[in-house]
Amino acid sequence: MYTELSKEELNALKIKLEKEYGELKAKGLKLDMSRGKPCSEQLGLSNEMLYIDLGDFKSESGFDCRNYGMPDGITEAKKLFMPLLGCECEDGIIIGGNASLQLIYDTIARAKYAEGTKFLCPVPGYDRHFTILEHFGIEMISVPFCEADLDIEAVERLAAADENVKGIICVPMYSNPDGFTYSAETVRRLAAMKTAAADFSIYWDNAYCVHHLTDTPDVIPSVINECKNAGNPDRAFVFASTSKITFAGGGICAIASSIANINAVKKEMSVQTIGFDKLGQLRHAKFFKDPDGIARHMEKHRAVIEPKFNLVCEMLERELSPDKLGQWNKPRGGYFISFNGFNNTAKRVVELCREAGVVLTNAGATFPYGKDPEDRNIRIAPTFPPMSELESAMQVFCASVKLASAESLL
């Protein structure tokens, strides 16, 4: 335990750790674990889709997908997404283009929030959500997690107290980066809670809804249904995409909500576009056939990436547990491992890694305004590098954590 060492012992340890780190640095690695990117083997699982027979290019309803029209997407693509989004009505969903982030951005843009608007942001969270909110001048209020679930009491309190609190943005399943899945009670309470703002919205980015890493997948109630049942039918906007199912560079995405909300979105969207890429929708529909097809496909993803998650967790356990140099989750799904080291070490770890050729997500990125108040959280994205590179990168990571931890105690 570093914390139990004397100053002399720590200094000696630091010299030893610097030597170990220096040897790794000398290898001149060039590895990237900065983003949650699928690896080449994962992408290959869907190559077949790129050449799939599109028949007469018509949707089930007889619409020629090659032509203009169908701004809300073809029915068979809607049917693929509906269970993923917890949407039970074809009029309550729109299929978009390549990026659900754009749908989130556009939905927030359309809300035209006034100055002084605040959003609740579970932390650690997804940096790109925070960037969107900052872009629109929305003040972000961090909300913690509590026992591997959203701190719903904090959310209820904050939403009830201030009419400027207009929304919450979150990843409710296998959260980015902690891998937490909100409990059924949390979802129900979010849907039912009293809010000071009459137009409080839940931006529900269900990015990892089918991205399981166990035989007993997490489940989560439909927030759309819960909102409806609680008498707040227009409260939730739900998003998902196939970016991490088929292709991050050529998937399709969806937004679901109440029919009233979706009708309003359609109306404004019709100013913006005549329609999204329907050939991509047709390709996805023909490739998966039905939501079960997606589930089966995700098993193949799991087979590729589970060993990577295991490797990272094993190395952290072996290298860092004996000296209690941090905590991390063993995720049940999603794309990340969230590492919490000693306070005031995260930036230093990222710096040390970078100097040794391993690029991590910036420290602080998982918090609003890029500021981790304790400077201890680092998001590890294990999916992209091949196993051998991942091992090298994690050696650098662990050596950096050890060195930064020793430094922080001196």
Added chain:
Amino acid sequence: MYTELSKEELNALKIKLEKEYGELKAKGLKLDMSRGKPCSEQLGLSNEMLYIDLGDFKSESGFDCRNYGMPDGITEAKKLFMPLLGCECEDGIIIGGNASLQLIYDTIARAKYAEGTKFLCPVPGYDRHFTILEHFGIEMISVPFCEADLDIEAVERLAAADENVKGIICVPMYSNPDGFTYSAETVRRLAAMKTAAADFSIYWDNAYCVHHLTDTPDVIPSVINECKNAGNPDRAFVFASTSKITFAGGGICAIASSIANINAVKKEMSVQTIGFDKLGQLRHAKFFKDPDGIARHMEKHRAVIEPKFNLVCEMLERELSPDKLGQWNKPRGGYFISFNGFNNTAKRVVELCREAGVVLTNAGATFPYGKDPEDRNIRIAPTFPPMSELESAMQVFCASVKLASAESLL
């Protein structure tokens, strides 16, 4: 000549025309000439692209198009578009998703125009442009055409007189719906004119830049170069798409401008999306290989649609010229024939056509706020219906023009 008839003669004529119209109406047609949609044969020209060999899915630069990244698009897609947009620098262009309309919308949204902003709108023009401007609360000032060219003197006068006039939005080649191409002098003067607003922008929707219908295609100078040469390098934003080259429901689009403008767009765009569909870009690049490939492909389009334009012009000539019941253009490119009838007849013609089963673009759609001050312009879109249907539709159209003209004189 209807205008030379006595009231009695006109009444007798009207009875005869009502009978003729009634006989056509009795056929119970159901035809749509409302939008400039490619026909099935045109779409079929690109079917091969949907199955094209994508090799190892990598761009020329070695980037895996299946994955995240490359927010400004792959180089080979840029190279396809650059001559179409008059852009000479890879850093001055971004390849977008399916819809150039979305790029136009987003570019105007990013400008965050203050209340009271005005735009110049050449009329007749593209209804979807007007809808975007109206959506953002931008006041539209109609500018006429003059001798088959933009009335550049009117534009110069209006832009110089009022600092709230912040832009012009136009289709400079084969304009929608008149098919006019701006002269080189007009382009140069637009680029060089003194504007009261320091941030005056030209939104240059070059939608029909390769959509020629003659052996001697119109040419137009690069507005980007002209702006640069005139010392107004950041004035123009240029847009184009493959919606009417490959697939209206699955093309790619582009925006080009000065490097400074494009850098600013990239920065804001990075909040919105991680990147557009790069597999679509790769498909287009492999299908066309180079801009000449696009030119050859457009010859095939011409072979399909030129007979339709000819048919419409011939029927108008035969049916309406003897009595001078209107004027129209014989377009050298683009997607439309612009018909101008007697004043105060356009709405009635569209109504008569609709009642006889032929859907046209709404009268007035080609003007800001949907209001044609003289109620005489109708946009005819000949590409979508098969020849036989087009002939039936034009019979109804001509009969409706005759009847509405006679009615208007009574």
